[in-house]
Amino acid sequence: MKVQVLLPKIFNFPFTYNIDQKKTFKKGDIVEVPFGSKKEIGVIWDNVSSTSKKIKIKNINKKIENFNINEKLINYIEWFSMYNMVPRGLALKMCIGSGKNFVKQNDKIEKEKIIKITKYSLNIEQKKSLKFLESTHNKFNVSVLQGTTGSGKTIVYFERIKKIIKENKQALVLLPEIFLTNQFKSRFEEFFGFSPAIWHSKITPKKKRIIWKGVIQNEIKLIIGARSSLLLPFKKLGIIIVDEEHDASYKQDEGVIYNARDMAISRASFENIPICLVTSIPSVETYNNIKNKKYRHTKIFKRYNNYPLPNTKIINLNINKIKDKYIAGETIKLVTDYLKKKEQVLFFINRRGFAPFLVCKNCGYKHSCPDCSLYLTFHKLKNKAVCHHCGYEKNIQRKCKKEDNCDFIMYGPGVEKISEQVTEAFPKNRVSIFSSDFMKKKSETQLLFKKINENKIDILIGTQMISKGFNFPKLNCIVVIDADFSGRGYDLRATEKNIQLYHQLSGRAGRFSSDSLIIYQTLSPENETLNNLIKNNPEQFLENELIVRKNNKLPPFSRLIAVIISSKSKDLSFRGAQEIKIKLKSIRELEVMGPVDSPISRIKKKFRCRLLIRFSNSQLFQKKIAKLLENLKISSKIKLTVDVDPVNFT
Numbered sequence: 297m298k299v300q301v302l303l304p305k306i307f308n309f310p311f312t313y314n315i316d317q318k319k320t321f322k323k324g325d326i327v328e329v330p331f332g333s334k335k336e337i338g339v340i341w342d343n344v345s346s347t348s349k350k351i352k353i354k355n356i357n358k359k360i361e362n363f364n365i366n367e368k369l370i371n372y373i374e375w376f377s378m379y380n381m382v383p384r385g386l387a388l389k390m391c392i393g394s395g396k397n398f399v400k401q402n403d404k405i406e407k408e409k410i411i412k413i414t415k416y417s418l419n420i421e422q423k424k425s426l427k428f429l430e431s432t433h434n435k436f437n438v439s440v441l442q443g444t445t446g447s448g449k450t451i452v453y454f455e456r457i458k459k460i461i462k463e464n465k466q467a468l469v470l471l472p473e474i475f476l477t478n479q480f481k482s483r484f485e486e487f488f489g490f491s492p493a494i495w496h497s498k499i500t501p502k503k504k505r506i507i508w509k510g511v512i513q514n515e516i517k518l519i520i521g522a523r524s525s526l527l528l529p530f531k532k533l534g535i536i537i538v539d540e541e542h543d544a545s546y547k548q549d550e551g552v553i554y555n556a557r558d559m560a561i562s563r564a565s566f567e568n569i570p571i572c573l574v575t576s577i578p579s580v581e582t583y584n585n586i587k588n589k590k591y592r593h594t595k596i597f598k599r600y601n602n603y604p605l606p607n608t609k610i611i612n613l614n615i616n617k618i619k620d621k622y623i624a625g626e627t628i629k630l631v632t633d634y635l636k637k638k639e640q641v642l643f644f645i646n647r648r649g650f651a652p653f654l655v656c657k658n659c660g661y662k663h664s665c666p667d668c669s670l671y672l673t674f675h676k677l678k679n680k681a682v683c684h685h686c687g688y689e690k691n692i693q694r695k696c697k698k699e700d701n702c703d704f705i706m707y708g709p710g711v712e713k714i715s716e717q718v719t720e721a722f723p724k725n726r727v728s729i730f731s732s733d734f735m736k737k738k739s740e741t742q743l744l745f746k747k748i749n750e751n752k753i754d755i756l757i758g759t760q761m762i763s764k765g766f767n768f769p770k771l772n773c774i775v776v777i778d779a780d781f782s783g784r785g786y787d788l789r790a791t792e793k794n795i796q797l798y799h800q801l802s803g804r805a806g807r808f809s810s811d812s813l814i815i816y817q818t819l820s821p822e823n824e825t826l827n828n829l830i831k832n833n834p835e836q837f838l839e840n841e842l843i844v845r846k847n848n849k850l851p852p853f854s855r856l857i858a859v860i861i862s863s864k865s866k867d868l869s870f871r872g873a874q875e876i877k878i879k880l881k882s883i884r885e886l887e888v889m890g891p892v893d894s895p896i897s898r899i900k901k902k903f904r905c906r907l908l909i910r911f912s913n914s915q916l917f918q919k920k921i922a923k924l925l926e927n928l929k930i931s932s933k934i935k936l937t938v939d940v941d942p943v944n945f946t
Contacts, residue, residue, distance in 0.1 A: 298353060301329055301338040304389035308377070308926065310341040314355045321356070324365045326392065328357040339365060339388060363512060365391065365529045372566040376527070379562070379915070380554045381857075381922045381938045390527040390552065393508060414486040421596045422452050428594040429456045432570040434463075434534065438561055440541075440586055441574045443596035444605065445803020449574050452596070453537050454487050456572070461517045465534025469520045470560055472543035474498060475732075475741060475761060477520055484520065495521035495528065523548050523556035526563060536564050541573035541582060542796050544789070547943040555941055576803060577796050577834045580789075580841050581852045587842075606774070606805045606812040608830045612821045621717060622709045627775055627815055628721050634773040634813070635725055635754060642756045643714055644763075644801055645777040648684065648733055650676040650713045651706030658698040663690070669898040675733070676712045686900050714777060715757045722755060730758035763801040772812040774805045779816035779826060788850060789943060795829055795837055802829075849910065851941070857909040857921060858945065860894060860937040866903040872934040873905050879928065883920050886911050896946045902935070906945075 297317060300310035313329055315321045325340045335357060373391060377384040418426065429439055429452070443449040457467045471477060474496045484492045493507045493516045510516030514531040521528075523546065538546075538560050546556040557573070564571035573582060573591070585591040599605065609630065616624035623643075631641050651674045654663045663672040665683035672681035672690070680689045696702040706713075711731050719727050728744060747753050748768055756762065756771075776798065798816075805812040818826065828837045846853045861873040873891035880888045887910040894904040911917045918940070925938065 297343070299343055299356075300341045301327060301356070302341040302388050303329075303331065303336050303338040303385055304392055304394070305336075305385045306383050307385040308383040310384075311338075312353055314353050316355070319359065321359060322364075324367060324370060326360040326363040326365070328360065330354050330357060337392065337394070339370075339392065341370065365512075366531075368566050368568075369529060372563055373527070375562065375566070376554070376559060378919060378922060380552065380559075380940050381918075381925065382552050382554075386552055387527070390524060391529055393504065411485045411489050411491075413489040416451050416487065418451065418455070419448070419598070419600075421598055422448055425452050425594040425596055426455050428592070429453070429570075429572060430459070432592075434460075434570060436565050436568045437570055437592060438564070438585070438590070439570065439572045439592040439594065440578060440582060441572055441594055441596075442578060443574075443576060444599055445576045445800060446599040446603065447596040448600040449596060450483060450539075451487070453572055453574060454484070457518065457535065457537070458488070460534040463534060464514075465532050466511070466514065466516070466530050467518045467535050467537070468525060468528075468530070468533065468560075469518070469537040469539060470526065470546070470556060471520065471522060472540050472545040473761065474522050477522075478741065479745065480520055484518075488518075492518045492520045495519050495525040497522070497524060523554075526556050526560055530567075533563075533567050534569055536560050536569065536571040537574060538571065539574045540800075541575045542577060542579040544793055544943050549939070549944060553937070553939050555943070558941065577799050578838070579796075580792055580838060580845065583835075583838045584842060584852045604810060605832060606772075606802055606814045608802075609813060609815045610821050610826075610830070611815060611817045613817055613819045614821075616817075622714060622777055623717055623721060623775070624817055627817060630813065630815060631722070631773060631775065635722065638751070638770075639772040639809075640748070640751070640754060640756065640768060640770045641773040641775065642758055642762065642771055642804065643718055643775045643777060644758055645709060645711055645714050646760045646797070647673075647708065647710040648675075648731060648759060649673040649682065649710040651708055651710055653707040654681060654692060654704045655707065656694075656696060656702035657705050658703055659696050661694065661696070661702055663692060663704075667898070667901045669896055673710065674706055677733070685896065709777065711757050711759055718755055718757060725754035726752065727755045727757065728753045730756050730762045732759070732761060760797060763797055763804065768804060771805055772809045774801060774814045776801070776814065776816045779818040780820050780823070788945070791825055791837075792841060795825055795834060798829055799834060855911050855913055855917075856942055857911075857918075858939040858942040859907040859909065859925070860904055860939065861891065861907070861934060862899075862902040862904045862937070863931075863934045864902055865933070866905075868931060868933060869903045869905045872930050873907055875930060876925075876928065876936075877907055879924055880907070880909065880921070883917065883924065886917065886921075894946065 297315050298312055299315055299321065301313050302310040321340060323340055323342060327338055327340060328335055329338055373384060373387045377387045425441060441449055441452060460467050471480060477494050477496060481492060481494060495507055507516060512529045512531055519525050538557050541557050548554050561571055586593045611624045611626055613624065616626050634641055653671050654674055663681045665672055665688050667688055668683055668685045670683055670685055672683055674681050674692060681692050682689050692704060694702045711729050715727060715729050751770055802814045805814055825837055861869050863869045870891055877888050880886060888907060890907040891905040894906045897904055
């Protein structure tokens, strides 16, 4: 008898092997097979009806006992591969990992430490939402749990998970960022009395082995994870929770490109289990599905313990001139009042480093990356200019054409510059920066949290990462340094991201206070989006955005696929793109736009151009596009990157 075995490699097809008739093999069994001169781990994908007699077929070495993936997951991997236009083998690799998971190791599962449970009582709104989530009878459906920041959404779905686990089923909670897992773990422990399994790219190989085996054998009941946890081989998955469903970080934009939120919905469909999308402001796509009754919807209006949302104050920078400073005088006065009350303040600026742009005032030279079409950001801490795309670094000193040395003007503020100006304005207060550049290690993050919670920090300077899911009891004043909703022209979701970001940010303040404030410094005080946010009227923004999207035939009213063509030669990239465009136009009802330079036209020495394919919502077109691209005969010097349902257009 012959079977097809899919290997966790770049191949889009399985390989044929013989099996021992005396042994029992079935679809989904994990097996060891010879492959070239090596041994590889693969999965029996299907039986083979017939093969050419000329082909020499090797035998399967052995079956890995007690390890099997079910047919639901096999079907899902097939669909995942088709939808995202990635080889099936790579999708399988995301599921089973490497052969190291199956090598006998002396890995012992740590005994669960019993932790004292903190009892929570649900208010009327929370009980109503919990009952709503429980009404699904554990069959596939998509529920949206929407709640004001600080309303206790997490406790509601914790209660839902608790019942799933009691039924001897597994639960998966997806988080948009790795750094959120530690704080989330603490909240989980307080509620459940034991630690959850944490899954993301940074955990050790040993932990990965232990968790992987625990998941496939139904010994681990709950996984808290980033995107990659979505394809774990759960034996008895009972529910999926997608926290902060609106977050753009769910889109994986390197390697295997996919949107974890959308793929989570599909996984739930294949497993026939409920999925809950949790958010304070839904994404435009989710909001549209709520309107069209595709998704069920429940909402919590009140914050936990009935604390109000922060008051808002707009500082018009056209009146409050700041010259070479970035903090208005009126802002300093308001912040001082909160500091006098021993309350914490956050200054928010979503830019890393000291200054995003350097230019010599004598010769006009601009520091730019030699490998990417980007200007370098000056990091004062390193005393270097850095490319945030490829990591290139250089000293900023340079011989000038007009003077001895270039005299650089530093345009725009980053967290480091704001930190300097905050320290200057409030010299007696303790200031810390909350940014990825300053919290590269887990221990550094934990130490900062400890200081914040013990009130040993007065002022935080933070980037976007601080807006997501953190709970700071004494934080009662937030200053948004630059609240102008300009966005970048190549990002169709710029405004949507901004309103979600600032809404999340405002929710960090006043969780345990009736007197909190968020200050927006802006040059555009009449901006409609900003005012909808201040009025706490995000639905109006979402309605307006849907009208704009519909008028311009943009998602969710159409589908987009971006094809990025890159090579070391700009001319070769464009010629390749033109050839691909001609081929794509053979598929009727496709609109193929481009080729044009990608907004970032050069990354890591490779020139990039882009085709944008627009079509109706039918997946039939997707299959045709995938087949066409798979059979393309183009130069080996050209690399193709396919981005289905793009979020960023870089």
